Amino acid sequence: MKLHLEHVLSHFGRRRPNESRVNARIESKGWKNNVPSAARIITKWKPSGPIEIAMDSEHIEQLIYSQRWQGLTVMSTLEQGKRVIATRDFQPGEVVCDYHGRVVTAKEGRTIHKTTRLLFYKNCKGISMCIDAHLPKRDCHLEKETFGRLINHSRNHLNLRHRAYRMNYNGEVKDVILFIASKSISVNDELLFDYSVQRKSFNGECLKLCWF
Numbered sequence: 229m230k231l232h233l234e235h236v237l238s239h240f241g242r243r244r245p246n247e248s249r250v251n252a253r254i255e256s257k258g259w260k261n262n263v264p265s266a267a268r269i270i271t272k273w274k275p276s277g278p279i280e281i282a283m284d285s286e287h288i289e290q291l292i293y294s295q296r297w298q299g300l301t302v303m304s305t306l307e308q309g310k311r312v313i314a315t316r317d318f319q320p321g322e323v324v325c326d327y328h329g330r331v332v333t334a335k336e337g338r339t340i341h342k343t344t345r346l347l348f349y350k351n352c353k354g355i356s357m358c359i360d361a362h363l364p365k366r367d368c369h370l371e372k373e374t375f376g377r378l379i380n381h382s383r384n385h386l387n388l389r390h391r392a393y394r395m396n397y398n399g400e401v402k403d404v405i406l407f408i409a410s411k412s413i414s415v416n417d418e419l420l421f422d423y424s425v426q427r428k429s430f431n432g433e434c435l436k437l438c439w440f
């Protein structure tokens with residue numbers, strides 16, 4: 229029983245599964261005896277293993293591809309526009325969602341348009357790159373607006389950290405930005421990350437922003 233439990237827990241190392249995923253995993257293994265219930269496995273689950281392991285996870289790959297990240301909803305307020313709100317708890321270290329868009333060089337990113345919804349990062353070779361998420365929907369999931377591009381900024385109250393990883397995505401090795409919970413996130417908490425810009429960034433343009 230313990231071995232089965234540990235096996236399933238490690239399979240879902242960085243993202244809490246739902247019951248149907250746990251049951252599918254158990255079924256795929258063909259176990260007949262000493263099988264813990266899906267509910268027990270989910271209760272025992274906590275983020276485990278190096279985050280790099282999540283990159284080999286079919287579970288995370290499917291969530292990125294389908295954008296069916298559960299546990300999140302979008303709400304709007306007049307002052308802050310759209311905001312991404314948690315509808316379930318997330319534990320520190322859990323993958324919450326990704327920043328989804330077209331991967332371009334940072335140079336290209338700076339020339340396309342000067343709006344927000346561009347996330348600049350360095351890839352594993354140290355090259356400056358950019359995820360361009362200005363389009364609300366991507367070819368790969370036309371019916372879904374992605375969550376990552378709607379997450380607001382906070383330096384002092386952030387609950388997500390973001391980092392670029394390489395992973396197999398739709399048959400290719402690609403850069404993917406994952407948002408990981410940096411602290412416990414409770415139901416109704418707004419998701420927030422640090423955009424890594426300062427009030428004086430962009431020649432002081434941010435000084436004028438009331439939300440900054």
Ligand SMILES: C[S@@+](CC[C@H](N)C(=O)[O-])C[C@H]1O[C@@H](n2cnc3c(N)ncnc32)[C@H](O)[C@@H]1O
Nearest residue numbers: 307308309310311344345377378379380381439
């Ligand atoms: C990536 S979008 C985030 C989603 C955005 N709220 C929306 O309605 O689409 C970035 C824009 O959101 C707004 N924003 C970001 N963080 C904010 C905050 N802490 N308070 C108010 N507005 C914020 C700014 O207008 C910023 O240009």
